[in-house]
Amino acid sequence: MQQDAIIIGGGFAGLSAAYILARARRHVTIIDSGTPRNRFAAHSHGVLGLDGKSGLEILTDARAQLAAYPTVTFVEGEADAAEGVLDDFHVSVAGHGSIAARRLLLASGVEDRLPDIPGLSERWGKTVLHCPYCHGYEIGGGPIGVLATQPMSAHQAAVVADWGDVTLFTNGMPEPDEETLALLERRNVTLQPGTVSIIETGTCDMLRVRLENGRTFDVKALFVAAELHMRGTIAESLGCALQETPAGKILTTDAVKATSVAGVYAAGDNARAFGNITLVSADGVMAGLGIHQSLMFASHS
Ligand SMILES: Cc1cc2nc3c(=O)[nH]c(=O)nc-3n(C[C@H](O)[C@H](O)[C@H](O)COP(=O)(O)OP(=O)(O)OC[C@H]3O[C@@H](n4cnc5c(N)ncnc54)[C@H](O)[C@@H]3O)c2cc1C
Known part of the structure; x- marks a missing residue:
């Protein structure tokens, strides 16, 4: 079944977007390979109401909450390719075949190279x-x-x-x-x-x-200060515009986190020069809103 949206990356940005779409009763599939950037730290700090909790624990709780929404599907694995156009995207995941969706959110984060x-x-x-x-x-x-x-x-x-x-x-x-x-x-x-x-x-x-x-x-x-690199090559293969920052290349997005490619959104460390859990969660929320609005107001929705 075609999904309203596929989210590539179930970290802080991706899951924040998923809440918005799930609560709008939209069908959303989250593909995640389970390696968030802060997995090396035992505790996360400066997160409202969660100071000191581990990042992995925060994500585990969020996944459990999202799993209760009937329109949410989780796929564990690595999205290895994506293609298509507005309203007709296809993402392939090793061992899971191809998944179709009307919108894509790239929330796959960055890798720190030391x-x-x-x-x-x-x-x-x-x-x-x-x-x-x-x-x-x-x-x-x-x-x-x-x-x-x-x-x-x-x-x-x-x-x-x-x-x-x-x-x-x-x-x-x-x-x-x-x-x-x-x-x-x-x-x-x-x-x-x-x-x-x-x-x-x-x-x-x-x-x-x-x-x-x-x-x-x-x-x-x-x-x-590690060298930051966007993870994977899906954004480039889709033709999304990138920009240079002192922290490395990031995806260019507009106010609702839409990239230069119609129907493709980006949120999180891959689309901002400095990220932390709160900032990327806010980006994810904005992307979720942007995707939902575009699904609602597209002529044939
Ligand atoms: C060591 C360290 C400690 C930190 N501590 C803090 C802290 O205390 N407080 C704070 O606010 N911030 C902290 N940060 C920053 C914070 O971790 C990041 O800003 C945040 O993780 C970015 O969220 P994200 O959703 O963009 O990416 P991530 O959290 O990195 O999530 C991306 C997800 O996408 C998945 N993924 C990637 N590619 C694919 C693919 N092709 N297919 C499927 N899934 C894919 C990954 O497995 C991962 O689960 C820390 C960062 C580091 C490096």
């Missing part, structure tokens, strides 16, 4: 962190590192300085310009040149940042 430094990736979401607003409070002050990965890392270090005593490890990045150096000085950020060779466990569960020259620095946490 620098290839031994000891970094296994600590991601625990003591190697992406955002002080999400996890800075729990560090409780003290020595904190920021690993430079891009020119904006100096700004990140200046921000993180509100959460502790920051050392910016330049790791081969060019020395910041004078204005930035002055900002770092005002924010009491220490600049540490040299290449980072490994992240180890230091004393008292601290992280030990070891430089190639042998010097070591113990910090309570290390912030890293």
